[in-house]
Amino acid sequence: MMKSAKLRTMSVNALAELFTRFALQQDEAVLACDVKETNRLFWKLEEVEGELKSRPGDQRHALLPLLGHPNPQVQVKAAKATLAIAPAAARQVLETIAETCYGPQKLEAGMSLVNLDRGIYKPT
Amino acid sequence: MRPDASLWRQPNRRLWQAPDFAERKYSPDQPRVPAGNPDGGQWTDGGDAIVLPEIVVTADGTEGDPADGADANGFVQLAGDIPIGDSPEIPKEPPPTTRLRNIVVRALARYFGPRIWLAVEAGSWIYDHKAEINSFFDAPKSLAELQNGANAPAAGYDVHHIVERASAAKDGSEADLINAPENLVRIPRWKHWQINAWYQTSNKDYGWLTPRQYLQGKSWNERTRVGLDALRKFEVLQ
Numbered sequence: 001m002m003k004s005a006k007l008r009t010m011s012v013n014a015l016a017e018l019f020t021r022f023a024l025q026q027d028e029a030v031l032a033c034d035v036k037e038t039n040r041l042f043w044k045l046e047e048v049e050g051e052l053k054s055r056p057g058d059q060r061h062a063l064l065p066l067l068g069h070p071n072p073q074v075q076v077k078a079a080k081a082t083l084a085i086a087p088a089a090a091r092q093v094l095e096t097i098a099e100t101c102y103g104p105q106k107l108e109a110g111m112s113l114v115n116l117d118r119g120i121y122k123p124t
Numbered sequence: 125m126r127p128d129a130s131l132w133r134q135p136n137r138r139l140w141q142a143p144d145f146a147e148r149k150y151s152p153d154q155p156r157v158p159a160g161n162p163d164g165g166q167w168t169d170g171g172d173a174i175v176l177p178e179i180v181v182t183a184d185g186t187e188g189d190p191a192d193g194a195d196a197n198g199f200v201q202l203a204g205d206i207p208i209g210d211s212p213e214i215p216k217e218p219p220p221t222t223r224l225r226n227i228v229v230r231a232l233a234r235y236f237g238p239r240i241w242l243a244v245e246a247g248s249w250i251y252d253h254k255a256e257i258n259s260f261f262d263a264p265k266s267l268a269e270l271q272n273g274a275n276a277p278a279a280g281y282d283v284h285h286i287v288e289r290a291s292a293a294k295d296g297s298e299a300d301l302i303n304a305p306e307n308l309v310r311i312p313r314w315k316h317w318q319i320n321a322w323y324q325t326s327n328k329d330y331g332w333l334t335p336r337q338y339l340q341g342k343s344w345n346e347r348t349r350v351g352l353d354a355l356r357k358f359e360v361l362q
Contacts, residue, residue: 031230032223033321039334042326072234080328098357102261103234104318110357111322112329121329 007051016062019048019081020074023066027073030104049081060085067093072105080112083123091116218249229253230314233260255280259312264362270355273310282316284309286351288323291339301344311360319354 007015022044029037052059064086066078076097079090091113098110115121212235219225229250236243238261244250250257259280265273274283286307292298301307311319323336330338339347355361 028227030318030321031227031234033226033317034223035321035324038321038325046328046332101234102237103230104322107318107322107354107358108327111335111354114353114357115329 004047004051007047010051012052012055012059012062015048015052015059016066019045019052019063019077020066020069022048023074023077024071026077027071030073045077045081052081058085064089072097072101072103076105076109076112079109080123083116087123214244214248214250216245216248218252225249229257233257233314237261256313260314262312262360264356264359266362267309267352270309270311270361271305274305274308276310278310280313281310282313284311284316284319286355287344287347288320288336288339288351290323290336291342291347298344309355309360311355315358315360319358322354 010018022041026038026041026045029041049060049063052062060082063078063081066074067082067086067089069075069078075093079093079097083090094109094113097105098113101109112121116123212232214232215228219228232243232250233240240250240257257280259278273281277283285302286309287302289302292302324334326332326334327338335350339350352361
């Protein structure tokens with residue numbers, strides 16, 4: 001696993017790019033129903049998101065362009081990572097995927113909306 | 125070179141851009157699955173088995189930690205590659221491993237939706253997955269329909285527990301509830317697998333626990349609610 005110390009040396013743009021790569025790799029794991037690999041990449045994404053959040057000014061803003069990424073896994077991960085800083089835009093992406101996607105991202109997006117609406121998940 | 129999942133995308137087709145169509149070929153130097161395995165002799169991606177404890181464990185690669193062989197950023201270099209061209213071109217030959225075939229065929233289903241058969245040539249290996257693909261695009265059904273189906277096995281479908289078996293009380297006191305007809309539904313196989321995978325995947329919605337961990341010790345009603353929500357959100361249940 002990448003050390004946090006290495007993440008701290010990376011630029012914001014490089015972190016956003018790394019987030020995209022991990023999400024794309026996770027898309028394959030999700031499609032394969034490979035739980036172990038999906039979880040491994042979940043924590044890598046969390047590390048990158050955490051590093052961006054810790055930067056001055058909360059640099060999760062760098063993930064906002066990914067809301068328009070053509071891959072639905074990237075979109076879902078970016079939306080969940082930015083709900084706290086751009087709730088309307090992030091939620092809209094989750095709603096679109098929940099309504100229109102044919103893949104497993106439909107389930108994750110739909111359940112996240114349920115959890116948001118029921119107060120089970122409160123983005124920070 | 126890794127198969128590029130970004131080439132298989134839904135739902136924003138309007139954003140789709142043509143990928144780099146550089147020709148990709150399998151390398152004869154790729155590792156192969158040892159003889160004696162179901163995929164013996166075929167190329168392997170060196171990946172881990174598909175882990176679905178409640179379903180089937182399909183070993184389509186070599187054993188080992190998925191982090192083994194990872195580069196500095198933690199990426200694993202796959203030896204196999206999905207032959208792709210125009211977007212998204214359906215490979216004429218099946219990808220060399222079960223894992224890669226699953227990724228490709230599910231990504232195609234996600235991209236094309238119910239119109240997938242309009243894009244598939246007669247005789248394609250994709251037809252090997254016909255039952256799973258067709259069931260995947262079933263319209264949502266009533267709970268009674270899904271429950272009645274549990275008594276009628278069919279290709280492309282699995283019996284699914286609305287409240288997970290894994291969540292049952294360890295003392296066995298919920299065994300009757302878990303296996304009651306009300307808790308059993310027949311649903312499309314891929315959705316069954318993907319819901320089970322979702323239950324086992326870490327999720328910040330649940331305080332970074334998996335849904336399965338989060339639901340441990342929760343009431344029967346709460347576990348039922350989540351189980352039914354999952355079926356509704358995946359458009360299995362009306």
